Amino acid sequence: MSSVRIENVTKKFGKVFAVKDLSLDIKEGEFMVFLGPSGCGKTTILRIVGGLETPTKGRVYFGDKDVTNFRPKDRNIAMVFQSYSLYPHLTAYHNIAFPLRIAGKKKEIIKKRVMETAELLGIKDLLHKRPRELSGGQSQRVAVGRAIVREPTLFLFDEPLSNLDAKLRVQMRAELAHIHNELKITSVYVTHDQIEAMTLGQRIAVLKDGVLQQVGKPMEVYENPKNAFVASFLGSPAMNLLEGKKFSFLSSYGKNKLVGIRPSDISIVKSGIETTLDAAEVIGNEIILYLKLGDNIITVKTKSLKPSQLKPGTKFYIKFNKEKIYLFNADTGEKVKSS
Amino acid sequence: MKRIIFYILLLIATLIFVYPFIWMTTASLRPEREISYLSPLSRNFSFGSYITVFKRIPIVRAFLNSLIVSSSITISVLIFSSMIGYALSRLKFKGRELIFMVILFTMMIPFQITLIPLYVLMVKLGWTDTYQALIVPGMISAFGILLFRQYFKAFPKSIIDAARVDGCSDFGILYRIIWPNSIPALVTVGIITFMNTWNNVLWPLVVIRKTSFMTMPQMVVLFTVGGQAEAQVGVQLASAMMLAIPIVIIYMIFQRHFIASMAHTGIKG
Numbered sequence A: 001m002s003s004v005r006i007e008n009v010t011k012k013f014g015k016v017f018a019v020k021d022l023s024l025d026i027k028e029g030e031f032m033v034f035l036g037p038s039g040c041g042k043t044t045i046l047r048i049v050g051g052l053e054t055p056t057k058g059r060v061y062f063g064d065k066d067v068t069n070f071r072p073k074d075r076n077i078a079m080v081f082q083s084y085s086l087y088p089h090l091t092a093y094h095n096i097a098f099p100l101r102i103a104g105k106k107k108e109i110i111k112k113r114v115m116e117t118a119e120l121l122g123i124k125d126l127l128h129k130r131p132r133e134l135s136g137g138q139s140q141r142v143a144v145g146r147a148i149v150r151e152p153t154l155f156l157f158d159e160p161l162s163n164l165d166a167k168l169r170v171q172m173r174a175e176l177a178h179i180h181n182e183l184k185i186t187s188v189y190v191t192h193d194q195i196e197a198m199t200l201g202q203r204i205a206v207l208k209d210g211v212l213q214q215v216g217k218p219m220e221v222y223e224n225p226k227n228a229f230v231a232s233f234l235g236s237p238a239m240n241l242l243e244g245k246k247f248s249f250l251s252s253y254g255k256n257k258l259v260g261i262r263p264s265d266i267s268i269v270k271s272g273i274e275t276t277l278d279a280a281e282v283i284g285n286e287i288i289l290y291l292k293l294g295d296n297i298i299t300v301k302t303k304s305l306k307p308s309q310l311k312p313g314t315k316f317y318i319k320f321n322k323e324k325i326y327l328f329n330a331d332t333g334e335k336v337k338s339s
Numbered sequence B: 001m002k003r004i005i006f007y008i009l010l011l012i013a014t015l016i017f018v019y020p021f022i023w024m025t026t027a028s029l030r031p032e033r034e035i036s037y038l039s040p041l042s043r044n045f046s047f048g049s050y051i052t053v054f055k056r057i058p059i060v061r062a063f064l065n066s067l068i069v070s071s072s073i074t075i076s077v078l079i080f081s082s083m084i085g086y087a088l089s090r091l092k093f094k095g096r097e098l099i100f101m102v103i104l105f106t107m108m109i110p111f112q113i114t115l116i117p118l119y120v121l122m123v124k125l126g127w128t129d130t131y132q133a134l135i136v137p138g139m140i141s142a143f144g145i146l147l148f149r150q151y152f153k154a155f156p157k158s159i160i161d162a163a164r165v166d167g168c169s170d171f172g173i174l175y176r177i178i179w180p181n182s183i184p185a186l187v188t189v190g191i192i193t194f195m196n197t198w199n200n201v202l203w204p205l206v207v208i209r210k211t212s213f214m215t216m217p218q219m220v221v222l223f224t225v226g227g228q229a230e231a232q233v234g235v236q237l238a239s240a241m242m243l244a245i246p247i248v249i250i251y252m253i254f255q256r257h258f259i260a261s262m263a264h265t266g267i268k269g
Helices: A042-050 A092-102 A107-121 A136-148 A166-183 A194-200 A218-223 A228-233 A248-253 B002-029 B048-056 B059-090 B096-108 B111-125 B131-138 B142-153 B157-165 B170-181 B183-199 B202-207 B216-225 B233-264
Strands: A004-013 A016-026 A031-035 A057-062 A077-080 A154-158 A186-191 A203-208 A211-216 A240-243 A257-261 A266-269 A273-283 A286-293 A296-302 A315-320 A326-329 A335-337
Touching (some): A016 A042, A016 A057, A031 A042, A092 A107, A092 A136, A107 A136, A136 A166, A166 A194, A211 A228, A228 A240, A240 A296, A286 A315, B002 B048, B059 B131, B059 B142, B096 B142, B170 B183, B183 B216, B202 B216
Parallel strands (some): A031 A203
Antiparallel strands (some): A004 A016, A004 A057, A203 A211, A240 A257, A257 A326, A266 A315
């Protein structure tokens, strides 16, 4: 196990910045999640930590050791990929055994470790199968097995669950959390899925265009977003962001402001701001309303309506919970004041 | 009806293609006076011509020489060309594309043009009448490099990354991961290289004079054209058959393997 320090790392591909001057400390045993939309540089930073890319500028430390120029094989890391990346010609057993064989471990030790790993992941009966005979979930379990079998100092996960179907994703998410609790190995996890980030991460680092936006515990970041991007990226459905100058009822917040409010902090009332229903989604006992207000669509999450009331064009009156309003500078997106 | 006509046409086409081979095979087994018959049938089949070939020239030695030369070159081409193909497709370095263009360019030059300088080089090295002269110039093939490069380019990058993280060096990645998943490319390059080397006459004729180093096609050509066959067509055909049989057998074995491996490579993209 080891802590990781990323120090002023910049990575350029040609003239394009994939990562811009990023610094971050990951504590020993911590589960850190990099979260951001595609193309935000989160995978690049993971690959830099793993040694698959070299940074254009900056250093990477494992503990006190500068590993910036170390090859992946000298870093004792393990990585789980989105596309599983199992070796097609090897059975599940030999896939898991592969890193140990490369490390020159004895056959008996390899067998013992592979069996222990398979036991932990519940894949003992799959060991004789080849990757093409495995389903997505099974493949990803084998890939996780290949990663944990070597007892690495650092785990890297590159969107490992994005190729799985929704149900399996939830299940694997729980398993990954369980494995981390059991092994307590420092983990860096990259995802664009905020639910994965919120549930798995002890801390999350939100990235945009290669720039680190905010780092913190999931709920801290959710409740106290540093800027409009972080605010709108975390939370489902996303936070409503309204330009203050466009709406008279928001004028009290000042002209050059973005007013943010989460869909669950808007209530449907008898009299208030008038809106028209554009569309509605009924998800079990929750209803998400898309309400037209001028040119804007305001998302509202509610439980108190009947599906029969949800005809497009219906008038709805809404009220913002003023205590839950976030204010951002309309030019920079930086937070001005939080509720 | 249409179908019947179609099959008849196919049959005729097949006969046109196959007849020369059948004729050659049977003619090599017929007595000399029956050689000129068009019919492949005869009542007097015998291995007489073959026995004559064995008696007159050291064809077994030539066969072994050819086997040594062709196998060495094939193994070497597989190892080195795949290494270069890997580097050109998977490693980033300055001048990579330029090197590839130069390699492609060498494919455009007919062998006859480089024949003389290469021969001079062999003489200067003192390699005439040696196995080196037959093997070394063919150890790397531009065609092999081209084919491996294209094939490896399609190999999933994340599997290579996984191998790197698992502790593989570039050699490990190539021989432990890419090779086992590139059987079709290996078999294709292997068969083509082996056949080309096996059938090569010009180069051995230039660098080899001692009978003990002669390859099979060289010996057969010298035998049939050079007068030792005493213009006996049956004997000439028998020697040509002996030259062709190993390559046909090898081709048949690997052809099956080739098709099988094409159908069974399970790389999921």
